[in-house]
Amino acid sequence: MTRPTLVDVARAAGVSRATAARVLAGGTNVDVRMSAAVAVAAEQLGYEANSAARMLRGGRAGAIALIVAFNELDSLGGTFFTSVLKGAAKGLYDAEVQPVLLPADQDGSDRIPRFLRSRAVDGAIIILQHEITHLAQALVASPVPIAWVGRPRVELAADAIVVDSDNYGGGRLAARALVESGRRRLAMIAGPRDMGPARDRIRGWRDELADLGIDRGPLAHGEFTLESGSVAMARLLDGQGDLDGIFASSDLMANGAMRVLQSSGRRVPSDVSVVGFDDVVIATTSDPPLTTIRQPLEDMGRVAAETLVAVVQQHEVDRQPILPTTLVRRQSA
Amino acid sequence: MTRPTLVDVARAAGVSRATAARVLAGGTNVDVRMSAAVAVAAEQLGYEANSAARMLRGGRAGAIALIVAFNELDSLGGTFFTSVLKGAAKGLYDAEVQPVLLPADQDGSDRIPRFLRSRAVDGAIIILQHEITHLAQALVASPVPIAWVGRPRVELAADAIVVDSDNYGGGRLAARALVESGRRRLAMIAGPRDMGPARDRIRGWRDELADLGIDRGPLAHGEFTLESGSVAMARLLDGQGDLDGIFASSDLMANGAMRVLQSSGRRVPSDVSVVGFDDVVIATTSDPPLTTIRQPLEDMGRVAAETLVAVVQQHEVDRQPILPTTLVRRQSA
DNA sequence: TGCACCCCAGAGAACGATCTCTGGCGCCAA
DNA sequence: TTGGCGCCAGAGATCGTTCTCTGGGGTGCA
Numbered sequence: 001m002t003r004p005t006l007v008d009v010a011r012a013a014g015v016s017r018a019t020a021a022r023v024l025a026g027g028t029n030v031d032v033r034m035s036a037a038v039a040v041a042a043e044q045l046g047y048e049a050n051s052a053a054r055m056l057r058g059g060r061a062g063a064i065a066l067i068v069a070f071n072e073l074d075s076l077g078g079t080f081f082t083s084v085l086k087g088a089a090k091g092l093y094d095a096e097v098q099p100v101l102l103p104a105d106q107d108g109s110d111r112i113p114r115f116l117r118s119r120a121v122d123g124a125i126i127i128l129q130h131e132i133t134h135l136a137q138a139l140v141a142s143p144v145p146i147a148w149v150g151r152p153r154v155e156l157a158a159d160a161i162v163v164d165s166d167n168y169g170g171g172r173l174a175a176r177a178l179v180e181s182g183r184r185r186l187a188m189i190a191g192p193r194d195m196g197p198a199r200d201r202i203r204g205w206r207d208e209l210a211d212l213g214i215d216r217g218p219l220a221h222g223e224f225t226l227e228s229g230s231v232a233m234a235r236l237l238d239g240q241g242d243l244d245g246i247f248a249s250s251d252l253m254a255n256g257a258m259r260v261l262q263s264s265g266r267r268v269p270s271d272v273s274v275v276g277f278d279d280v281v282i283a284t285t286s287d288p289p290l291t292t293i294r295q296p297l298e299d300m301g302r303v304a305a306e307t308l309v310a311v312v313q314q315h316e317v318d319r320q321p322i323l324p325t326t327l328v329r330r331q332s333a
Numbered sequence: 334m335t336r337p338t339l340v341d342v343a344r345a346a347g348v349s350r351a352t353a354a355r356v357l358a359g360g361t362n363v364d365v366r367m368s369a370a371v372a373v374a375a376e377q378l379g380y381e382a383n384s385a386a387r388m389l390r391g392g393r394a395g396a397i398a399l400i401v402a403f404n405e406l407d408s409l410g411g412t413f414f415t416s417v418l419k420g421a422a423k424g425l426y427d428a429e430v431q432p433v434l435l436p437a438d439q440d441g442s443d444r445i446p447r448f449l450r451s452r453a454v455d456g457a458i459i460i461l462q463h464e465i466t467h468l469a470q471a472l473v474a475s476p477v478p479i480a481w482v483g484r485p486r487v488e489l490a491a492d493a494i495v496v497d498s499d500n501y502g503g504g505r506l507a508a509r510a511l512v513e514s515g516r517r518r519l520a521m522i523a524g525p526r527d528m529g530p531a532r533d534r535i536r537g538w539r540d541e542l543a544d545l546g547i548d549r550g551p552l553a554h555g556e557f558t559l560e561s562g563s564v565a566m567a568r569l570l571d572g573q574g575d576l577d578g579i580f581a582s583s584d585l586m587a588n589g590a591m592r593v594l595q596s597s598g599r600r601v602p603s604d605v606s607v608v609g610f611d612d613v614v615i616a617t618t619s620d621p622p623l624t625t626i627r628q629p630l631e632d633m634g635r636v637a638a639e640t641l642v643a644v645v646q647q648h649e650v651d652r653q654p655i656l657p658t659t660l661v662r663r664q665s666a
Numbered sequence: 667t668g669c670a671c672c673c674c675a676g677a678g679a680a681c682g683a684t685c686t687c688t689g690g691c692g693c694c695a696a
Numbered sequence: 697t698t699g700g701c702g703c704c705a706g707a708g709a710t711c712g713t714t715c716t717c718t719g720g721g722g723t724g725c726a
Binding site: 684 | 697698699700701702703704705706707708709710711712713714715716717718719720721722723724725726
């Protein structure tokens with residue numbers, strides 16, 4: 001009933017603990033006959049090293065925490081997280097590191113910092129859209145390395161690990177796409193004022209329009225959600241009814257905006273073109289399918305995992321990679 | 334730099350290791366002064382017990398694996414998994430057990446069985462819609478207890494842990510809902526023939542219609558996906574054009590069916606009523622919003638977690654709970 | 667043939683928390 | 697005052713793996 005240990009394997013193979021360990025570690029410097037005997041014994045007994053003992057002896061935990069907001073997982077915005085989560089999990093899988101899920105939004109307890117102190121994981125990847133302030137503060141002082149997916153609002157150390165996409169370039173791409181399809185009466189639905197990525201998209205949008213000599217038009221802020229996109233669109237239409245090109249800073253907001261445009265009698269894209277941001281599932285299922293700025297979400301998760309693993313293993317690596325955004329043409333623009 | 338150990342705490346408090354351990358374990362039988370000194374020392378040093386050492390000494394791992402298909406996480410069907418995942422993760426959180434994500438679909442290696450043998454987790458929860466056959470076989474012989482969410486195709490031991498919803502009752506509810514809204518020319522789009530839950534829904538549907546004395550109409554099979562729902566609907570319309578009530582065995586298939594109905598000129602629900610199954614996000618965002626049979630996905634995840642934790646702790650518990658399904662009325666029927 | 671060096675196997679220690687066992691001290695009763 | 701009992705703190709062992717150190721044997725060269 002009890003699981004076989006290294007001693008059992010060694011005894012079965014007629015060698016000492018140390019020799020068995022050497023063989024199983026990928027044994028150089030071991031007699032072939034002994035090596036074979038150990039391999040056979042391990043196979044027959046179904047031996048697998050006890051991870052706790054290995055970890056205790058001084059190795060790494062071989063696990064990395066994924067800190068996510070559980071409550072958002074199965075909401076409409078969930079595909080944002082799940083894509084990053086999927087990439088991160090795959091990256092960790094390839095590095096033979098186990099992903100441990102930690103909820104960021106359960107309560108105000110200090111369980112996450114305590115868990116990180118218990119050495120059960122070698123590091124953590126933070127995947128949050130709406131940040132949890134008290135948590136971010138605690139994480140800045142983490143005893144293990146932290147990788148952020150998307151730059152947070154809190155101040156980070158210069159050598160912090162941050163994986164982001166080219167939000168500024170994405171803003172430029174959106175502006176160029178609308179202008180190239182002949183739109184001139186433009187408006188933007190941006191994300192929250194105090195989020196770095198949201199601001200970068202605004203800057204890119206404005207710089208590109210300035211370069212092209214086109215009026216930048218009005219700006220409304222939303223919270224990246226579908227509803228906030230609808231509200232912002234309604235506000236824009238109140239101010240200036242003859243818009244013909246909308247750049248929304250998330251696909252969800254773009255969808256909310258399209259619904260308002262359509263129920264006001266405008267057709268997309270013949271009357272108004274709409275460009276979104278993110279390229280999540282809803283961009284393909286909306287009517288019409290959404291032209292959008294693609295963030296490589298899965299790649300961002302994967303790169304975060306790879307970068308963090310490299311740091312844990314003390315390899316040199318770029319700690320703040322920026323992944324390119326691209327224009328995906330569908331039918332809304 | 335090195336993290337404080339129990340010895341450091343004991344030294345700072347001027348007591349022995351054993352006394353410090355007793356205090357931190359929730360110490361009865363310890364002098365109040367010593368107890369206070371230990372608590373203060375632990376607080377000041379920021380002590381947190383090394384999980385590997387605790388685990389090695391004979392305790393439980395304090396972690397449970399969540400086996401999911403990564404590739405489906407961010408697809409349209411993803412909300413099914415993520416809802417269960419969310420419930421399971423919350424249930425584990427409440428039990429102070431860590432969820433460790435394992436991918437079921439990365440390759441054909443034996444990493445999952447090996448991981449389960451390494452004692453890094455005390456059990457595993459399997460969340461799969463499309464099963465991975467070779468894996469299911471390996472899991473039946475798992476060294477740690479396994480909880481299945483949804484009954485798998487493989488044969489399980491009589492004391493296996495299986496959390497399911499009342500698929501049979503759900504089929505009955507769907508039939509009654511369509512009949513009560515006056516529909517008589519019915520058809521069903523079912524799931525794969527060889528899946529137990531899919532078959533249970535068919536049985537419920539047929540039994541209820543038999544009880545009501547209504548013709549059960551034709552049946553088409555799909556794969557739970559949106560596209561397969563469209564295909565099945567087209568097939569049904571080919572056979573018998575005057576249908577007025579459709580029960581689809583998943584919300585995705587119901588959506589696919591609605592699209593085909595609408596593009597054939599039929600209106601939902603005035604010409605044809607449609608009832609789905611699952612109640613995932615797409616049921617609320619479709620046009621019209623979908624009347625559906627709700628599976629309590631998050632509860633299923635939570636119950637799976639709670640049941641598995643109880644079994645690991647050797648408590649008596651119902652190992653095969655069935656959670657109720659309910660009718661959620663929206664606009665498609 | 668003898669000496670020295672190298673290679674490889676085994677014994678021992680260490681990781682850190684927890685449980686058992688022992689011993690000492692204090693209190694109460696005879 | 698002494699013996700016995702009970703309570704509580706500390707020393708030691710233990711979990712299973714890995715790393716270091718030591719010793720023995722074999723081989724090669726002089």
